[in-house]
Amino acid sequence: MSIPGIMLLRQNFLIILVFFGMVLSGLLYLNNNQNSCNQQKIERVVIELKWRQKTFGLRSLPGLLYNQPSVLVGRTDVASVTPWSAPIIWEGTFDPILIDSIYKQQNLTIATTVFALGKYTRFVKDFLESAEQHYFVGFRVHYYLFTDQPESVPEVKMGENRSLTVRKVQSFKRWQDISMSRMEQLEKLIENELASEADYIFCLDIDTKFYGRWGVESLGRLVGVIHPWLFDAPRDRFTYERRPESQAYIPADEGDYYYAGAAFGGSLEDVHHLTKTCREKLHIDAANSIEAVWQEESHLNKYFLLNKPSKLLSPEYMWRDINESAAQIKVIRFSNVAKNYAEVRPNP
Ligand SMILES: CC(=O)N[C@H]1[C@@H](OP(=O)(O)OP(=O)(O)OC[C@H]2O[C@@H](n3ccc(=O)[nH]c3=O)[C@H](O)[C@@H]2O)O[C@H](CO)[C@H](O)[C@@H]1O
Numbered sequence: 400m401s402i403p404g405i406m407l408l409r410q411n412f413l414i415i416l417v418f419f420g421m422v423l424s425g426l427l428y429l430n431n432n433q434n435s436c437n438q439q440k441i442e443r444v445v446i447e448l449k450w451r452q453k454t455f456g457l458r459s460l461p462g463l464l465y466n467q468p469s470v471l472v473g474r475t476d477v478a479s480v481t482p483w484s485a486p487i488i489w490e491g492t493f494d495p496i497l498i499d500s501i502y503k504q505q506n507l508t509i510a511t512t513v514f515a516l517g518k519y520t521r522f523v524k525d526f527l528e529s530a531e532q533h534y535f536v537g538f539r540v541h542y543y544l545f546t547d548q549p550e551s552v553p554e555v556k557m558g559e560n561r562s563l564t565v566r567k568v569q570s571f572k573r574w575q576d577i578s579m580s581r582m583e584q585l586e587k588l589i590e591n592e593l594a595s596e597a598d599y600i601f602c603l604d605i606d607t608k609f610y611g612r613w614g615v616e617s618l619g620r621l622v623g624v625i626h627p628w629l630f631d632a633p634r635d636r637f638t639y640e641r642r643p644e645s646q647a648y649i650p651a652d653e654g655d656y657y658y659a660g661a662a663f664g665g666s667l668e669d670v671h672h673l674t675k676t677c678r679e680k681l682h683i684d685a686a687n688s689i690e691a692v693w694q695e696e697s698h699l700n701k702y703f704l705l706n707k708p709s710k711l712l713s714p715e716y717m718w719r720d721i722n723e724s725a726a727q728i729k730v731i732r733f734s735n736v737a738k739n740y741a742e743v744r745p746n747p
């Protein structure tokens with residue numbers, strides 16, 4: 400063969416080789432992609448399976464004695480059901496002996512998260528000590544405490560089946576950022592750790608203290624607490640975010656109740672969706688240089704407007720101050736503790 404002939408053959412051969420190479424890498428890419436899609440699908444199914452709630456029904460033990468329930472007598476001074484038929488829990492709407500015995504059979508773990516950054520570490524001792532006396536007594540509780548100063552966490556004697564995990568997190572210069580950052584931390588915690596660990600989760604403020612029973616009557620798929628300052632206010636007076644530019648916007652003629660940012664909870668799946676959604680909306684607002692009037696509490700209220708809680712807790716479960724009273728509040732279970740805002744917060 401002539402020299403130019405050989406060159407031509409070599410060139411063709413090279414072109415064919417490159418062509419096959421491209422086809423092969425294309426096939427490999429497609430295959431890989433398919434695999435990672437399948438992988439993602441499998442992971443999702445696994446998470447969904449892990450998060451599936453235990454479905455025992457509300458089994459009652461034979462021979463258990465308790466007061467006869469009445470269909471005629473109940474609280475008349477407050478509403479104990481929402482227009483979407485979710486219970487609102489007040490003193491007198493549940494029997495502690497009966498409800499404890501039902502839930503005892505479900506072998507539950509309740510994850511409970513609190514954050515104590517900067518000077519808020521001073522609230523940890525009273526929170527934990529009072530929780531050990533009143534919060535899900537007799538049930539398995541796993542507290543997760545997020546703090547920038549793990550060394551400052553006091554030794555608190557825990558009851559049987561109760562444990563505390565301390566997590567170090569970075570702090571922020573503004574209290575608003577500390578408060579808002581909780582949503583993302585909670586989303587990650589549920590996603591990465593709680594699936595095989597807990598059945599329910601409650602997310603609480605740390606500048607608080609328990610004074611009365613908070614137990615299994617509070618459990619539900621998605622649980623909100625009615626804010627202690629606005630439970631008797633008309634909806635146009637609620638401190639919702641009123642600027643349409645914010646993702647948390649609620650117009651004056653909408654809204655059910657005003658919920659506290661200091662306490663919410665429910666199943667892992669529902670609270671994961673809540674924290675993920677609020678985190679996404681907070682990021683969109685930040686990108687648009689807007690911060691909702693009550694930060695993540697405003698976004699929580701928007702979330703609960705569109706995703707109605709399956710159970711509501713009355714302000715007994717998040718009261719203003721132990722020294723304050725209201726005719727409807729027969730028991731203070733959990734309350735804010737008085738604080739000097741200027742002294743404890745890093746900024747006004
Ligand atoms: C009763 C109630 O519903 N309280 C809400 C309300 O004001 P609060 O006055 O209750 O807010 P706050 O100062 O207690 O901050 C909320 C939480 O953030 C953490 N923190 C805050 C500051 C700090 O320096 N270090 C620290 O650890 C801590 O866990 C605290 O409990 O509005 C906030 C958002 O604007 C939150 O939604 C609160 O839950």
Ligand SMILES: [Mn+2]
Pocket residue numbers: 604605606661735
């Ligand atoms: Mn607070």
